[in-house]
Amino acid sequence: MNGLRFFxxxxxxxxxxxxxxxxxxxxxxxxxxxxxxxxxxxxxxxxLAVPIALATIAxxxxxxxxxxxxxxxxxxxxxxxxxxxxxxDTPLLGIAALLGCVAVYAALGALIYIRQLPSIVVTLGMxxxxxxxxxxxxxxPGGSAPxxxxxxxxxxxxxxxxxxxxxVALGLVVHFGLMRTSWGVLMRGVGGNEKxxxxxxxxxxxxxxxxxxxxxxxxxLAGLTLVGLATxxxxxxxxxxxxxxxxxxILGGGEFVGGxxxxxxxxxxxxxxxxxxxxxxxLRISPDWQIGAQGAVLIIVLALRxxxxxxxxxx
Amino acid sequence: xxxxxxxxxxxxxLALTTAGMQPSFADTxxxxxxxxxxxxxxxxxxxxxNSWGKNADQAVKDGxxxxxxxxxxxxxxxxEQAAQIQNLILQGYDAIVINAxxxxxxxxxxxxxxDAGIVVVSFDGVVTEPCAWRIAVNFKKMxxxxxDYLSGRLPDGGDLxxxxxxxxxxxxxxxxxxxxxxxxxxxxxxIAGSVHGEWTQTVAQKAVAGILPxxxxxxxxxxxxxxxxxAAQAFAxxxxxxxxxxxxxxxxxxxxWKEQKDANGYETMSVSIAPGVSTLAFWVxxxxxxxxxxxxxxxxxxxxxxxxxxxxxxxxxxPGGVSNVEYSLDDAxxxxxxxx
Numbered sequence: 001m002n003g004l005r006f007f008x009x010x011x012x013x014x015x016x017x018x019x020x021x022x023x024x025x026x027x028x029x030x031x032x033x034x035x036x037x038x039x040x041x042x043x044x045x046x047x048l049a050v051p052i053a054l055a056t057i058a059x060x061x062x063x064x065x066x067x068x069x070x071x072x073x074x075x076x077x078x079x080x081x082x083x084x085x086x087x088x089d090t091p092l093l094g095i096a097a098l099l100g101c102v103a104v105y106a107a108l109g110a111l112i113y114i115r116q117l118p119s120i121v122v123t124l125g126m127x128x129x130x131x132x133x134x135x136x137x138x139x140x141p142g143g144s145a146p147x148x149x150x151x152x153x154x155x156x157x158x159x160x161x162x163x164x165x166x167x168v169a170l171g172l173v174v175h176f177g178l179m180r181t182s183w184g185v186l187m188r189g190v191g192g193n194e195k196x197x198x199x200x201x202x203x204x205x206x207x208x209x210x211x212x213x214x215x216x217x218x219x220x221l222a223g224l225t226l227v228g229l230a231t232x233x234x235x236x237x238x239x240x241x242x243x244x245x246x247x248x249x250i251l252g253g254g255e256f257v258g259g260x261x262x263x264x265x266x267x268x269x270x271x272x273x274x275x276x277x278x279x280x281x282x283l284r285i286s287p288d289w290q291i292g293a294q295g296a297v298l299i300i301v302l303a304l305r306x307x308x309x310x311x312x313x314x315x
Numbered sequence: 316x317x318x319x320x321x322x323x324x325x326x327x328x329l330a331l332t333t334a335g336m337q338p339s340f341a342d343t344x345x346x347x348x349x350x351x352x353x354x355x356x357x358x359x360x361x362x363x364x365n366s367w368g369k370n371a372d373q374a375v376k377d378g379x380x381x382x383x384x385x386x387x388x389x390x391x392x393x394x395e396q397a398a399q400i401q402n403l404i405l406q407g408y409d410a411i412v413i414n415a416x417x418x419x420x421x422x423x424x425x426x427x428x429x430d431a432g433i434v435v436v437s438f439d440g441v442v443t444e445p446c447a448w449r450i451a452v453n454f455k456k457m458x459x460x461x462x463d464y465l466s467g468r469l470p471d472g473g474d475l476x477x478x479x480x481x482x483x484x485x486x487x488x489x490x491x492x493x494x495x496x497x498x499x500x501x502x503x504x505x506i507a508g509s510v511h512g513e514w515t516q517t518v519a520q521k522a523v524a525g526i527l528p529x530x531x532x533x534x535x536x537x538x539x540x541x542x543x544x545x546a547a548q549a550f551a552x553x554x555x556x557x558x559x560x561x562x563x564x565x566x567x568x569x570x571x572w573k574e575q576k577d578a579n580g581y582e583t584m585s586v587s588i589a590p591g592v593s594t595l596a597f598w599v600x601x602x603x604x605x606x607x608x609x610x611x612x613x614x615x616x617x618x619x620x621x622x623x624x625x626x627x628x629x630x631x632x633x634p635g636g637v638s639n640v641e642y643s644l645d646d647a648x649x650x651x652x653x654x655x
Contacts, residue, residue, distance in 0.1 A: 036405050044401040044427065048394065140485065141419040142443075230397065231426065232419035232443070240392045277395070278402050281386065287355065290389035 010312035017308065018252045018268040021301050025275045032282040039161055046163035047153075049274035051076070051226035053167055055241045056248035056270040057174055057263065058218035061211045063249050064178070064261045065190045067112065067119035071127035072219055073242035075101070077235055078134040079223025084143030084233035087224075091146075102216040109212030113205050127242070134235035141234035145227045153228035167267050174263035187211055191259025248273055251301055272301075343604045346409040347382040348597060351400055353416035353440065354391040359637055362590035363414070363439075366641050370594040379644070380601060382408075393420035400424040410434040410600040414593070415442045418485075434603045438596040438615070439588070448603065450596050450613045452588050454486055457617060458493020461537045461561045462501055464584050468559060472503025473534030476526070476558075478512040478519055478542045490539050507531055512542035516567060520545030527553045535559040540587045543568040563587045564618060564638040569629045576625060585620040585628070591641035598647030613654060 029045065030037050036045055055076055062069040079098065087094030108126065112119050155162055178184035189197045190207050198204055222241070227233050250256070251272060252265030276297050280290050350367055354360055364385055371383025386403065388395045393416045401424055403411050411428055415421050415437055422444040428435050429446035438450035465475070477494060480487035498504050508526050512519030519542035527549060536546050540563025550557050557575070562568040562585035575581035592615050603609050618640055620628035632638045642650070 033405055035407060040431075041405055044405050048398050048401065141417050143419070226394070229423045230393070230420045231422040234393055234417040234420040237393050237417065237420045240390065240394055274398065277389075277398060278405075281399060281402050282406070284384075287387040287389045294389070 010308050013308045014253055014305070014312070015262070015265070017301065017304060018262070018265040018272065021251070021297075022268050022272045022275065025272055025279050025297075029275060029279050029282060032279070039159075043156075043161040043163060045275065045278055046161065046167070046271065047229055049271045050153075050163050050166050050170075051222040051229065051238070052241065052244055052248065052274055053170060053267045053270040054218050054222035054225060055238070056245040056252070056266045057170060058215045058222060059245035060174075060249045060254060060261050060263065060266045061187075061215045061218070062119070063191075063246075063254055063256060064188055064259050065208055065211050066257050066259070067123075068246065068256070069123045069215060070120055070242055071123040071130055072215070072245050073239045074127040074130040074134065075216070075219045076223040076226060076238035076241050077233075078130045078137070079220050080227040080230070080233040080237050081134045081138040081143065081235055083149065083224050083227040084145055085137055088144060088146040098220050101220065102213050105216035105219075106209040106213040109208040109210075110205060112212075113208045131235065138233055138235050141232070143233045145231050145233075149224055149228035150231065153225055167271060171264040171267040174267075178261070178263055188259040188261065191257070191261075244270070244273055247298060251298065253305070342606070343380050343601055344378050346380050346601070346604045347384075347407070348380055348410045348412060348600050348604075349403045349406070349408040350383070350385040350593065350597075351396060351403060351411055351413045352385060352387040353393075353396050353414060355387045356391075358635065359590050362633075362636055362639055363593045366591040366639065367593040367597060370597055370641060374597070374601070374644075380604075383597060388416070391416055393417040397421050397424040400428060404428050404431050404433060408433060410436065410604055412593070412596045412600050413437040413440075413442060413447075415440040418443050434600055436596050436600045436603070438592055445611070448599065448609065448611050448613070450592065450599060450615055452592075452615050453617075454489035455493035455496070457586060457588075458490040458495075458537070459497040459500075460586065460617075460619075461584075462494060462497025462504060464561070465504065465535045465537070465559060466501040468582070469503075469534055472501065473505075474507035474531050475504050476523070476530065476533045476536045476546075477506050477509035478523065478536060478538045478546060479509055480539045481511065481513050487539065494537050506537075507533065512539070512545065514539060514541035514563075516542065516545035516548075516565075518542075518545070520549045523549035524552060527555065533558045535561070537561055538563055541565055541568075543585075544571050547571055557581070559583050561586065562620075564589075564620060564628070564632070566629075566632045566634050566636055569620070569625065569632055569638070573625060573629055576622070582622050584622070585625075585638075586617050587637060588615060589618040589640040590637060591639045595642040595647055595650065598642055598644055599651070601644070602647065602651060607651070608655075609651060610654060616650075 035041055055072055059069055059072055082094055082097050086097055108122060112122055186202060187207055190204055194204055226238060248270035249266050252269030253262040254266060276294055280293050285293055355364060367385050374380050374383055386399060388399050396416045400411060404427060411433055418441060421442050425435050425442050425444040425447050435447040437447050439452060441449040441451045479491055498506055508530055510522035510526050512522055523546045535558045538561045543560045543562040544567045546560050547557060560583060562572055562583060564585050564587035572583060599609060618638055628638050
């Protein structure tokens with residue numbers, strides 16, 4: 001009886017929606033293109049989803065504290081440029097630069113909290129700084145990814161394609177860290193009720209800095225994976241990621257405010273977005289309509305979510 | 316595995332029937348070619364897609380290839396095009412022709428296509444991955460020949476005005492460096508000033524009008540295409556004598572040149588890349604599939620219009636468009652023979 005009620009509950013549907021959307025699109029892709037139903041096919045379908053999923057998780061950390069990062073796309077591009085130049089030629093300088101990026105992100109978190117600045121404005125400004133650095137580092141597209149990253153991203157385990165393994169691992173690790181540990185509760189609490197956290201004697205400043213630093217860490221992972229897949233970089237390589245990552249978080253069941261997030265959902269959301277693009281191109285929808293169709297998918301999922309939320313409110 | 320086998324079988328059967336029905340003159344009748352294009356938002360790209368479409372439809376009708384589909388990404392972004400190429404691999408195309416959003420960021424996807432046994436031909440926006448073929452445009456040369464032409468016309472040299480494209484874009488940089496190299500070769504010329512015309516007549520007109528009052532006598536204007544007509548208007552508005560303005564094969568530019576030629580015997584030249592280069596890429600891909608030995612790096616010939624061919628050039632240009640040349644299979648074969 002209890003089990004049945006859970007399946008009818010809004011909470012269940014809220015969690016299941018991202019998985020259902022992904023399944024729906026995946027079935028559509030398999031139906032249109034049976035060749036995709038193979039190790040090789042799944043690898044091709046999903047390998048570019050891995051950096052998007054990482055960027056989405058990065059975005060999720062910021063959204064968890066009620067902020068928004070409009071610079072993640074240009075940040076990932078910069079990391080890709082660092083990866084294809086310094087990290088290969090002078091690894092120490094490369095690592096130092098990446099650590100520096102993490103520090104800058106943590107400092108941004110502090111700045112936004114202390115001065116109570118709108119994160120949108122600060123990160124929008126930073127997006128130009130990251131882009132500028134990327135262009136300075138790599139004025140013309142080029143460079144080449146370090147061999148170890150190439151080996152890592154092109155690793156082909158038996159039976160299950162690497163991108164799927166990576167997605168599962170990413171979802172589980174972040175889920176455990178944020179949803180199952182006391183640190184995770186604190187960090188989500190910053191988004192949920194900042195005052196309560198302060199009263200309980202925790203430093204919101206430190207927590208925000210940690211969250212922003214985590215954003216940078218996952219942004220770096222996204223950039224390095226991307227440069228590994230692309231084999232070389234371009235200062236504009238990942239500009240699309242800013243909007244994709246926000247859409248991924250929301251599609252995966254996150255909310256802009258209140259610290260309500262779902263790491264597994266975010267990974268699923270990122271994969272759904274990637275797959276939707278493939279689905280639409282297999283359908284041979286004209287490119288003029290594709291962005292619109294992608295938007296329509298988002299609206300449909302969000303509309304379903306609104307219905308679920310209304311169910312929740314009625315209880 | 317089973318699915319793949321039956322698919323293979325089905326394509327083989329299809330190939331047999333098509334081969335039986337009509338006399339195919341190439342062994343590529345069962346091959347499918349796709350175009351991966353990153354941008355369709357200007358007249359040049361539209362003309363390029365048009366040429367591709369017309370040519371591919373005809374080739375399919377003639378039974379030379381089984382398909383020649385064009386795909387354009389919804390947004391002009393490298394990551395999106397990389398995903399598109401991976402989708403094309405999945406769809407089982409035998410060759411993918413690419414006009415790339417980035418020379419390097421697609422290399423991973425291109426490598427994957429090559430590893431899957433797919434022929435990859437890039438053109439205009441070429442990719443650096445060694446396994447792909449490149450049909451490149453020598454933009455630098457396009458700048459150089461302008462100064463070479465002027466050197467023949469103006470033995471005494473003089474001051475030039477340079478109209479550049481859009482700052483920070485690869486093409487602008489290349490043409491500009493070609494013009495600089497040309498000026499270095501012919502040191503009787505000096506670039507007195509340069510403005511950014513963004514390959515658009517109205518922008519070019521405004522920019523030239525702005526700089527003209529501070530300029531000495533200009534003997535010629537070197538351009539990048541899409542800016543010559545605007546420059547001519549600016550000179551006329553300022554009441555200055557019209558210098559030799561290099562044109563860029565746009566319809567309005569050629570029309571203006573024709574009017575001037577009829578009125579006062581005005582002489583110049585016009586140079587640009589024909590959007591029909593997509594059809595050359597198509598046939599190059601077909602020839603590679605056919606087993607022909609094609610060098611990896613090819614250079615697209617320019618489409619240059621001289622005083623004598625102005626009327627023909629104008630006739631071949633649609634109003635609002637760019638002069639075009641489309642390649643047939645024989646043209647492409649002749650071209651490949653000339654470079655081999």
